[in-house]
Amino acid sequence: MEQEFIIAGLGGQGVLFLTRILSLIAQECNLPFIGSEIHGMSQRGGSVVSHFRIGNMKGPLVREGRADVIFALEESEAYRNLFFLRGGGKIYVDTGKDFPLSPFKEILLKRNVSAVTINATDMATEISSSSSANLVLLGCYIASEEQGLTREAAEKSISKIGKARVVEKNLEAFIRGFESSQLSTIRSGNKAEN
């Protein structure tokens, strides 16, 4: 299995945490991987992007136009990283707004890209805190995942980080995302029309 991810958001939103969880899932599924994080100044509220690649790649960075999946924890960071998507790729965005707007809608349609929007922050806030919005997006993705990454592996991985109370809330956020994948809005791309 080869699958490449971009995880985008703002410092403090949990970009690094989601990357860490993805690595644990890949490990759980016995898949080779390499990823790249950014630390330092940008973590103080600035744009943060991490790369994660499952497969026998050696370099840590995803090439432009080659990401299978983007997780965007913030809407403008979703737009900012769209050019990473490959044809037929999928972007998961934490937003309650219409996404993507013109002219991106048309560009993505041409590339057969699906956009999944979900109000992850609101859902996560209902459970515990906005900081587990990343796991709502992950749940949503795993639900539609037909390849190697399983729900069991994801839940096992989430259980590995943090104290019992935090793990419980994180799992709840993940399951909310998983179960609501049917409710999330899928726009543009042929997949959505099927």
Added chain:
Amino acid sequence: MMEQEILLGNGAIARGLIENGCHMVYSYPGTPSSEILPEVVRYKKTLGLNTYIEWSTNEKVAFDNAYTASITGKRSSVIMKQVGLNVASDSLMSSAYTGVKGGMIIVSCDDPGPHSSQTEQDSRFFAMFSHVPVFDPSDPQEAKDMVESAFLLSEKYEIPVIIRSTTRICHAMQNVTLGTIKECERRADFRKDTSRWAATPKFRYKLHKELNKKLKKISEEVSSREDLNYVSFPGDTFPFGIISSGVSYSILKDILSDMEIFGTVPVLKLGVPYPFPERLVEDFCNRCKRILILEDTDLVIEMLIKRNEKILGRSTGHVPSEGELTPEVVYSSINSACSVPVKDEERDFITSVKSALQAKDLPVHRPTLCPGCAHRASFFAIKKVFPGGIFPSDIGCYTLGINLGSVDTVLDMGAAITMASGFYQAYHQDGVFQPVIATIGDSTFYHSGTSALINAVYNKARFILLILDNSITAMTGMQPTAGTGEKADGTMGNPVALSELVRGCGVNWIREVDPYDLTTLISTLKEAGDYIKEIGIAVIIAKHNCILHTKKKQDLTRKKVFIKDNCTGCRYCVKSFECPALVYDENRKKVDINRKICIDCGVCADINVCPFGAIGT
């Protein structure tokens, strides 16, 4: 199956040190190197090892301590970011001459981009400058594996060795195959030899000669080491070949694989670019007509190749001279060197998204001080009291004081103080009194503030210095400082009080203020302003714990603020206080509080932040 662990490149390097019996480890934090030492601490704790681990006050101090451990026969390591090696360079140059006993590894982490640094400098130049070998790993696994080779080389030739990592290795995450841990076995045994450890110039000449001999031998050795270099050469000769090292090689390998030409284009990957493996490179160059060089960050290999008429790289414009070698850059460099097919569809997509992005006015997310950060209050007060001041500042979170207009210069560690005295003297010579208000963090002050302050006192400079004391090294990820006395492994050392240190530097006017008390801070600044007009240097220790650090440990005193109806929507608070939790609501034409991020510090409720008193508690 061999045991594996998910590690960052930094964790992999830490693991490498422990696996190779290195139990004297020194560092000063700096992105992208900061996680290496904490990872050594983690192994020490989980495995119960007798490892000495130190956050030193600066890189030169760290270097000298590690060097000393090495000349007692122990294996040692000193870890820093690339600009830290500038600070430690005096020690580096000299240690190359004297050499070492126990293996000594200098880990220097470069930051092409740059992502979190003031320069994109290439540490391999320091290896050349000082004449010490440098290892250039291409991924976390190799970074760990190279630690073993580096120690062996260091001990065989009694020479310190640099491992040069880069951001994309330090912060790359990989499932790393582990080796076995080697506990601390060696006992300190310093053998006196003044002709070496205290060499006078006469002996230095001799040591220089020995150093040059060592380098020649090492060059020979690394030329023939198959475990350090990788050569793929199909056939006898080829019109085009690539020489690479570091993470660029990893990116290159993926791109060639993607183009289905990995294994059909000759590639030479160098593990030790200095001392230059001349024989190996010479042979490769003889068999190619044109050679593209891909290396981070500067032109080291490119410069060391003698057959430069064949070379394509930075000197010929085929590779950019600034910034990271991302997959896109590597691809276009290969493309410019030998035309390769590009997928039109993919290129069109990327171009159209990028041009649409340019047209779309996306909100810019610049880094900013956290909501509730006490530095914000200090910067606000400085600007308020001294609107015409000059504001030299320094390296740390508080560099973000630029957002509040209270940071004018950032040069290097400690330069807030040296530049404050510099500004004072430049204006004073003209008979002009120019208020200068410098800001420096506590960790940066311990790093290189004292010599600057002593100099300023000695030479009668006059300015205000605010030491923004949040009792932690925050920007690099919460490393403890000498101020609290907490050591790298969480045990207690001896705290060194800032106020006593400042007094010891000869400063007589010292006040300590909590910046959350904005009114007192403002009156203290005014008092300091009077003092510097006539007498000397005024130091204010603006003390409040980092909120990111405190949040984990104790509850903050909560003061819920709200916006009153008399908000005029003038946005003075948004612009001059610049707290991300204060947002202007376009519809209501009033300021609002983003409760999701507000930490209820209550500082913005001070009358100085809203001229109409519309922020209340």
